[in-house]
Amino acid sequence: MPKSLKVEGTIRYDGQNLVGLAPGLHRRIRGSRIGMVFQEPMAALNPVMKVGKQIEEVFRFHNVPGPYDDRIVALLASMGLPEPELLRHAYPFRLSGGQRQRVMIAMALALDPDLLIADEPTTALDVTTQKQILSLLKAAQDERHMAIMLITHDFGVVADVGDEVAVMQEGRIVERGSVREVLHNPQHDYTRTLLAAVPDLSPRPARAASAAPPLLTATDVTKTYKGRAGLFAPRREVQAVKGVSLKLARGETVGIVGESGSGKSTFARIVVRLLKADSGEVRLEGVPGNLLALDHRQLAPVRRRVQMVFQDPFASLNPRRTVFEIVAQGLLAHGVDRRTARKRVDELLDLVALDPSAAERYPNAFSGGQRQRIGIARALALEPDVIVADEPVSALDVSIQARVLELFASIQARLGIGLLFITHDLRVAAQICDHVAVMRNGAVVEEGESAQVLFDPAHEYTRLLIDSIPGLGKLPTKRAVAPAATDAPER
Amino acid sequence: MRHLGFVAGWVVKAFVVVLAITILNFFLIRMAPGDPAIVLAGEAGAADEQFMAQVRQDFGLDKPLPVQLAAYVGNVLTLDLGQSYRAQRPVVDMLFERLPATLLLTGTAYLFALIVGPLLGALAAMRSRTVFDSALMVVALFFYATPIFWVGLLLILVFSVNLGWLPPFGMQSLIPVSGTLNHVLDVARHLVLPALTLGLFYVAVYVRLTRASMLETASLDYVKTARAKGLPEWRVATAHILRTALLPIITFAGLQAGHLVGGAVVVETVFAWPGIGRLAFDALFQRDYNLLLGVFLLSALMVVFFNMLTDIFLRIADPRIGGNS
Numbered sequence: 001m002p003k004s005l006k007v008e009g010t011i012r013y014d015g016q017n018l019v020g021l022a023p024g025l026h027r028r029i030r031g032s033r034i035g036m037v038f039q040e041p042m043a044a045l046n047p048v049m050k051v052g053k054q055i056e057e058v059f060r061f062h063n064v065p066g067p068y069d070d071r072i073v074a075l076l077a078s079m080g081l082p083e084p085e086l087l088r089h090a091y092p093f094r095l096s097g098g099q100r101q102r103v104m105i106a107m108a109l110a111l112d113p114d115l116l117i118a119d120e121p122t123t124a125l126d127v128t129t130q131k132q133i134l135s136l137l138k139a140a141q142d143e144r145h146m147a148i149m150l151i152t153h154d155f156g157v158v159a160d161v162g163d164e165v166a167v168m169q170e171g172r173i174v175e176r177g178s179v180r181e182v183l184h185n186p187q188h189d190y191t192r193t194l195l196a197a198v199p200d201l202s203p204r205p206a207r208a209a210s211a212a213p214p215l216l217t218a219t220d221v222t223k224t225y226k227g228r229a230g231l232f233a234p235r236r237e238v239q240a241v242k243g244v245s246l247k248l249a250r251g252e253t254v255g256i257v258g259e260s261g262s263g264k265s266t267f268a269r270i271v272v273r274l275l276k277a278d279s280g281e282v283r284l285e286g287v288p289g290n291l292l293a294l295d296h297r298q299l300a301p302v303r304r305r306v307q308m309v310f311q312d313p314f315a316s317l318n319p320r321r322t323v324f325e326i327v328a329q330g331l332l333a334h335g336v337d338r339r340t341a342r343k344r345v346d347e348l349l350d351l352v353a354l355d356p357s358a359a360e361r362y363p364n365a366f367s368g369g370q371r372q373r374i375g376i377a378r379a380l381a382l383e384p385d386v387i388v389a390d391e392p393v394s395a396l397d398v399s400i401q402a403r404v405l406e407l408f409a410s411i412q413a414r415l416g417i418g419l420l421f422i423t424h425d426l427r428v429a430a431q432i433c434d435h436v437a438v439m440r441n442g443a444v445v446e447e448g449e450s451a452q453v454l455f456d457p458a459h460e461y462t463r464l465l466i467d468s469i470p471g472l473g474k475l476p477t478k479r480a481v482a483p484a485a486t487d488a489p490e491r
Numbered sequence: 492m493r494h495l496g497f498v499a500g501w502v503v504k505a506f507v508v509v510l511a512i513t514i515l516n517f518f519l520i521r522m523a524p525g526d527p528a529i530v531l532a533g534e535a536g537a538a539d540e541q542f543m544a545q546v547r548q549d550f551g552l553d554k555p556l557p558v559q560l561a562a563y564v565g566n567v568l569t570l571d572l573g574q575s576y577r578a579q580r581p582v583v584d585m586l587f588e589r590l591p592a593t594l595l596l597t598g599t600a601y602l603f604a605l606i607v608g609p610l611l612g613a614l615a616a617m618r619s620r621t622v623f624d625s626a627l628m629v630v631a632l633f634f635y636a637t638p639i640f641w642v643g644l645l646l647i648l649v650f651s652v653n654l655g656w657l658p659p660f661g662m663q664s665l666i667p668v669s670g671t672l673n674h675v676l677d678v679a680r681h682l683v684l685p686a687l688t689l690g691l692f693y694v695a696v697y698v699r700l701t702r703a704s705m706l707e708t709a710s711l712d713y714v715k716t717a718r719a720k721g722l723p724e725w726r727v728a729t730a731h732i733l734r735t736a737l738l739p740i741i742t743f744a745g746l747q748a749g750h751l752v753g754g755a756v757v758v759e760t761v762f763a764w765p766g767i768g769r770l771a772f773d774a775l776f777q778r779d780y781n782l783l784l785g786v787f788l789l790s791a792l793m794v795v796f797f798n799m800l801t802d803i804f805l806r807i808a809d810p811r812i813g814g815n816s
Contacts, residue, residue, distance in 0.1 A: 031720040046716075047735070047811055062721060
């Protein structure tokens, strides 16, 4: 804990006040009576220490007499990890995200604590893995009569596993009560806003007439990643995209959904030519020939017609440039004079609901949602026909996410842009997409109108994805909750 | 034996690299104006064209450059580095004569830096933002930023000239001391100032590197995990923070080890230390091509060798590297 942080008040644990408790005493409670699981399983384990050793430390430093081997193996096995006898000798980088989170949980539960604090334990995981981890936590809880304090931004997770819920805003608890009560009869405005912002998983009418000639057509796009071959090591190959075909019409939104590793981002990057495909064809209306086969000189005029919005609004804007420079860069590069660019940037900022004064400031002056608006303004600057958005709302809070999605929809309605929308979140896809393609291991397993794919899925994998959505059927739909009319500017 | 394939592949690369360096050095050295004949002639006071032509013919310098290169590379491949034009002795002998003195100096400085630097850096990191930390960082910055020869002169001024505690130059007293123990002590006394001069610079680098690396590691998630497990603070610091924070230090230590032979030219010159650095310095002014090329080759070999050693160490220390086998 940073020294500058000052804690007042009391935290009573089993009659003992933890605030101001001597570090040595506090340490003995941590890990033995109170276990903790963190958000990022990739970062939460020591990368240079074997998994078994990391668990062993818990026993060793709480003075549990050894030997520990059997206990560690049993613990790993009880977490549903394969081959625990081998796995405990592995370094964390060998494990998948879900497996690492299981190891984390094993570590937290090693000494059968009374309380488990889980801070966004499934946020960084794929939806199907999330479901498994949540049920693992549930099972462990039932087995041990353990209390769980689960910190999450996701009302679906709350609905799935919570008994009681407390809603926090700006450091205060604004509402608390039983999950049923709070979800179905929220008292506080903030709770209502949050609930209203969760996209409904309900069918939306497909807008664009599919009869319109497609703006963008991808046929049989394939990409294989090749690892570097060592002198004595064979080359590793991963087929990231396997023969993906797709059509996108003007004014239409096509969603590509899938879990990590499904190849959806790779495909997006191929379409905007940030990556080179091995084979396949992408045709853009008005461009003769295969977009993927154009050389750099031919590509230059086409680039402005296909623009990209990235996932991380913090990493994708150059921190040393003003918003004007970021948004106008493309315009200036295409020979627009500074004065015209200035006017255009003002229009664009207005379009994405940012104040014109934003132009002179640097990205660090803005929140995540605002930055994503800047990213969208930048993509719109050259009046593209197609926008490829790779998980554009995944890094945003749910209430801000809703606003950015609305922004996408309104811009699209006004400008008739074709939007290729990559997301792992089926609720988001249901809200914004006319068509959806479900990808798995590089291939499209199911494709069609959103209403059909998401509500009457034909493929087993699509069904699995939908079943894994947290809080499915347990969250009230929009119609049940009166949407709060608070449209306060986000900060 | 997962490092065996790595080593084998590495040796092939190293061979190509060293060969390329040899050829490059050969041409580099010829770009300097003048040649050994002119230097010899200049030292003799006067010489006619015939004498210079004779000298060039003796050294084989009259042949076309590609022929000379082919001859030199051929000799190097058979581990024959040729004769020093000036000393008229085999270069290999001269190198090995000077090598112990240089290794004694650089090795001492190296060990000193490797032990003191990370230790102070770790202390500074654990007490970051205290007076101790700030003071140490100022001192480190001083030694990092001050030219090495200047530090050397200052140390001579203080400890030799003013205090008279330590000898200012050379590797041993002019009048030989009797007895092995006395001899060792004599050399040790001569060693202190040059080793300190060279070492302080590296200590400064290690202090800054270790401190930054530890502070960065300390903020990582898995350190929070270690605390949440209820580990005692010393265990968190050693097993979780220091272990990972040492990786960049290994990298730098390897880089520095490569300079054990060639990195002490300035210090050896300031302290009149009879090592390879001074040999190179003299050879350069005398256009003693073979000798200079020999020093370059030895330096290159050291750099390349320690680079490999570092890579192997890193692969052992960090299982993530080369873990795909």
